[in-house]
Amino acid sequence: MKLWRNNNAQQVVREGIPVIFPRIWRYSLTLTGTPERADDLAQAAVLRALEKAGKFEIGTRLDRWMFRIAHNLWVSEIRKNTVRAGGGLVAIEEADIISPEPGPEAVAINREVMMAVLHLPEAQRSTVVLVYVEGYSYRDAAMILDIPLGTVMSRLATARATLGQKFREEGQARDAR
Template identity: 35%
Template sequence: MATANFRNDLVKELPYLRRFARGLCGDASLADDLVQDCVERALTKSHLYDPARPLRAWLYAVLRNIFVSNWRRNAKFVGAKTVDDLVGFEGSVAPEQDSNFSVAVITEALDTLPTQQREVLVLISLEEMSYKDASEIIGVPIGTIMSRLSRARAHLENILEKRGTTVLRRVK
């Protein structure tokens, strides 16, 4: 049974869980489903939480495990997009200002990343987790985190560069 303190702390982490989930799966309502599952599991597994460790990292691990197991089982979580899918992109997104990318463009670019790279990128670039925390959350050595991270960043940069020129061409 989760204690009242644990529940209170859990409520405080909800905004961050929602952001992490949004980064992982892009879609807002899928992301909130994921957070809902995470909260339910965290409450039943609260006795496994070691209060000496940061709660956020523990919750991220719970959420990430649900995401990965659902993603393996359930096609709805699969990003399944490739760079080729982006070519047919409709110009429904407004022309970019100051060369910033829209949320839709960034989400689509993230969807082209393999999940193993995306989760590392989201944990470190968006959630600002340390390499050590990311390594514990995902359960791989720090060296693996670092190589996935650099590949994810290079891949994303590549996609966004192409998208940037596509957008510019359309605007002209």
């Protein structure tokens, strides 16, 4: 019966990928910093998921499983090349990510908010995106990142303190204009 189960899991993974792909790409971008590198990571995650599909347990969350695959790929294989290419850092530049067209004030604020998150150190950035953008619980985020629950909490506490201060300062600057 193992083969039957594997084939079913294959099908579940294959059918689920198109639905989950945009989120995997978005998370890949927050890790890699450019759309092109996000394409590479998301593609590699899709291929790895198809390859390991027989190990997916039907009834558990496919999205969480795929996020974990993407994160593992980034940590174990892709980050070192990206970091080497960037001279030690994965720099995230706004111009690489979104077009510089001016928009309404609300869009401008959203850009500031998103870039503030993307400029957090990688450990905080990935945790913030998983919890506040992707909506994962602390426990799910700990599982995806393969870190203790307490580490998720401390990363979020540090990130919230940084972001809170930044948003308040920018809000005051806007109010003053």
